[in-house]
Amino acid sequence: MPFTIDILDDDRVLEWEATADGAVVTERDDYTPRFYVAARDPDADLDLTTIQSVYDQHPDVVTTEMVTRRPGFRRDEETVLAVDVAHIDRVTPLARQARQLSDHPVGDLVCFNVDFSREFRYCLETGVDPTPASELSTLRLGVPVTETSDDVYGEVSVAGDTVTGSPTDILTAVQGVLDAHDPDVLVCSTSEIVPTLYEMATEAGVDDFSLSRWPDVDYQQLASRSTYSSYGRVGHSPARYNVPGRVIVDESNTFFYGETNLDGVLDLVSRSKKPVQELAWASIGNVLTAIQICEAHDRGVLVPWNSWRHEFYKPMGTLHDADRGGFIFAPEVGRHENVHELDFSSLYPNIIRTRNVSPDVIRCDCHSDRDDVPGLGYSICDERGYLVDVLQPIIDARDEIKAAIRREKERDDPDEDRLTELEGRSGALKWILVACFGYQGFSNAKFGRIECHEAINAFAREILLTAKGRLEAGGWRVVHGIVDSIWVTPDPDVDDDDRDDLEMLATAITEDVEIRLEHEAHYDWVAFVPRRESDAGALTKYFGKVAGDGGFKIRGIEARQRSTPPFVEAVQRDCLERLDATRSPDAVLDRLQDAIKRLHAGTVPVEQLVERNRVSKPLEGYTQNTRNVAALKRAREQDLAVHPGQDIEYVVVDDEKTSRERVALVHEEIGSYDASYYETQLVRAIGSLLSPFGWDRTDIQQELSGVCEPELTDFG
Incomplete structure (x- = not known):
């Protein structure tokens, strides 16, 4: 099983398989990628032979044929045109020509299986499994940020060792370590290391420098850098490069490798059929789409080039009811004792699984008279949806992995390497499950449908309201709830003898809604933070002392914000421990005062x-x-x-x-440094800790300065 596939410019394909003695390559010259052309309207009397004759004359087309495929999950098999292309880079340009034919009005023809990534397409079309059969060896190359704008590096990190000197010295050192380790994976701090090292070799006249395992090709540029916007955030995608025989992982452009580890990446490789290099740079949605494409491929369903699914007609009232998110109970600002947090296990994926929510079965024609989705009146077909088959194995696998993690941690001598592997795999699967719901409402999702997004939210609202009702009837008071989590404390108006056991209640709710309600944590106390400009509770800002283990759970406040300086985070955490130990804001202010003194003394690194x-x-x-x-x-x-x-x-x-x-x-x-600026940041951070107790930043600053606001009674 190859761990990486190189598609060369001369149409040859190299399959690289990792072995204990190094990589073994298999060369192929018979691969021809394929895309499909079909009528947009299944009832249209459209003659595809005209476009077939045009493609048959094109020099980049190897062959064409009429085949039967399903152009969508809601369409039966029909005749479509398959076009085999000479080289993978010509698929998109040739598909674009189908839209420009004068014989057919724009929109009559649609293309399928067009915009796949290179290695993924190869694995999908040839049936190759890109999961490595042997452990992959890894080598890291890095350059400091000061070097990234230079055409010539003066300093490079190679396998953890820093190399400086002339270009020849650096190239010699890199080549020596590369030859000694012969790694399968090159982890680079930036992908620009690849072309820069080759440019340095050319300028320095070092003819024998090569990162590649294939003597005829040094490297390929697969994509240029770009800027994009996603959910209101601007992102940067660096240029991507390929080195034959090795996987390139760009640390500045990898989600799964950075958020999990190589074990997590490999788990998703086996599920998505995206080889390691493509999995490393892929987004969550990209990998989820690949898994869905594999399921569609197994069902004989073609993959649309662009998403053109219209939103089903719905009355204004239904549109209003459907355009809502998950249910939220506003948190009660302040400190609450003896709080329990309960979470529904993978709520949205399990709603999809248990309620059969899938684009191909939502609002089906065969059950249009049914009201299966609460509050919306949508029907859901009895036929099992494809999305359920996509997610069921992932849900089951993550449950098994989490159970294995618990068992390993309960051992007297846990295997840390085993734990690292399991946690990496669990983390990777978690991200796929997190994204599966939101992706249904994404306009560019290959198989998404907004009605699925709406239905999942509708079921989630009903489930959380059911849980709230059962818990309150059992003698517990809800202090906060958001989408899939709910925080409760014993209702003081209910006698202990009359209060239901929380574990038994969770079991009963689980049986009722068919999704496991888990006891996530017990807190000695939890404090919910108000919004910055309001007395209302912030939905995702809270902190609390976990009962038994002495630790804290923190969400939303400065210690969890990526922009917070380490000193401010450390002081906030220290003050949190002080607050827990003393229950005194004054004691917290003493710690804050000490930190401010250190700032102004200039002793903070x-x-x-x-x-x-x-x-x-x-x-x-x-x-x-x-x-x-x-x-x-x-x-x-x-x-x-x-x-x-x-x-x-x-x-x-x-x-x-x-x-x-x-x-x-x-x-x-x-x-x-500007001590006054960082003092302001400290006051703001401690303000987050004391705000549940009625303090704001003005109160803190006045207390620190010894100034008190006079009250009218002072003048009596």
């Missing part, structure tokens, strides 16, 4: 004050002189490329200024 923020637009796109703008100006001054969607790290040195002197980049020599 500058690396503890680094802020990390995402750049949302080019420098010219900003109209205000923010700290990000100051940092971008410094980066440009030093020829450092920071693209929209990437992070920039800096220390605030003088927040009164609006120029680039306001901040210093993290790699610069920083002699001082």
Whole structure:
């Protein structure tokens, strides 16, 4: 089973299989990728022979044939045109030509199986399993941020060792380690390492330098860098490169490898048929789509190039009722003792599984008179939906893996390597399950449908309301609830003898709704934080002391925010422990006062004050002189490329200024910092801890300065 596949420009394909003695390559020259053309309307009397004759004359087309396939889950088998192409790079241009034929009005023809990634397409069409049969060897190459804008590196990290010197020295060191380890996977801090090293070799006259395992090809550029927007956030996608015989993992462009580990990546490789390199750079939705495509392929269903599914007609009242999210109970701001958190296990995926919610069966014609979805009146066909078959194995696998993790942790001498593997796999599957619901409402999802999104939310609202009713009837008071989680505490108006056991209640609710309600945690106390400009509770900001293990659970406040400097996070966590030990805001303010004194004394290391923020637009796109703008100006001054969607790290040195002197980049020599600015950040962080107790930042600042607001009674 090959772990990577190279598709060369001369139409040859190289399959690389990892073995204990290194990689073995198999060369193929008979692979021809395929796409399909069909009528958009199944009832249209459309003659495909005309377009077949056009394609038959094209030099990039190997052959064409009429075959029977299903152009959609709701369509039966029909005759479609299959077009075999000489090279994988010609699939999209040739498919685009089908839309430009004058013999057919625009929109009459549609193309399928067009925009697949290269290696995934190969595995899907040839039946190759890209799951490695042997353990993959890994080598890391890295360069510091100060080197990323240069055409010649002066410093490179190779397998953890730093190499400096002339280009020849660096290239010799890289080649030596590469030859000694012969890795299957090259983990690079940035993908630009690949072309830059080759450019350095050319300039230095080093003819024998090569990262590749194939002597005829050094590397290929698969994609250029780009900026994109997703759910209101700007992201950056670096250029992608391929080195024959090796997997390239770009640390600046990998989700699953960064969020899990290689074990998690390999688990998804086996499920999605996307080889390691493509899985590493793929998004959650991309991998979920690949798994869905595999299921469609097994059912003989073609994959649309573009999503064109219309939203089914619905009355205005239904549209209003459907356009809602999950149910939320506003949290009761303040501190609550003896709180239990209950979570529905993988609620949305399990709604799909237990209620058979799938694009191919929602609002079916055969049961249009049924009201299967609560509050919306949508029908759901009795035939098992394809999405259930996609998610069922993932849900079952994650349950098994979580059980294995619990068993391993309960052992007297747990196997840490085994735990790392299991947690990586569990984490990877968790992300797929998290995305499966939202992807149904994504306009570009290959097989999504907005009615599925609406139905899942409708079932979720009913389930949470059912749980709330059963818990309150059993003598428990709900203090917060959001979508799939609910926090309860003993109802003080109910005698202990009359209160139902929480575990028994959870079991009864599980049986009722057919989705497991799990006891997630017991807290000695939980504090729900108010919104910044309101007394209402913030939905996702809370912190609490976990009963028994001495730890804390923190959500939403500064210690969990990625931009928070390490010093501010450490002080907030220290004050949280102090608050738990003393139950006294005054004791917390003593710790805050001490931290402020250290700031103004200049004893806090500058690396503890680094802020990390995402750049949302080019420098010219900003109209205000923010700290990000100051940092971008410094980066440009030093020829450092920071693209929209990437992070920039800096220390605030003088927040009164609006120029680039306001901040210093993290790699610069920083002699001082703006203590007053970081004092403000500390007060804000401690304000989050004390806000459930009625304190705000003004109260904290007055207490610190010894100033008290006079009251009218003081003048009596």
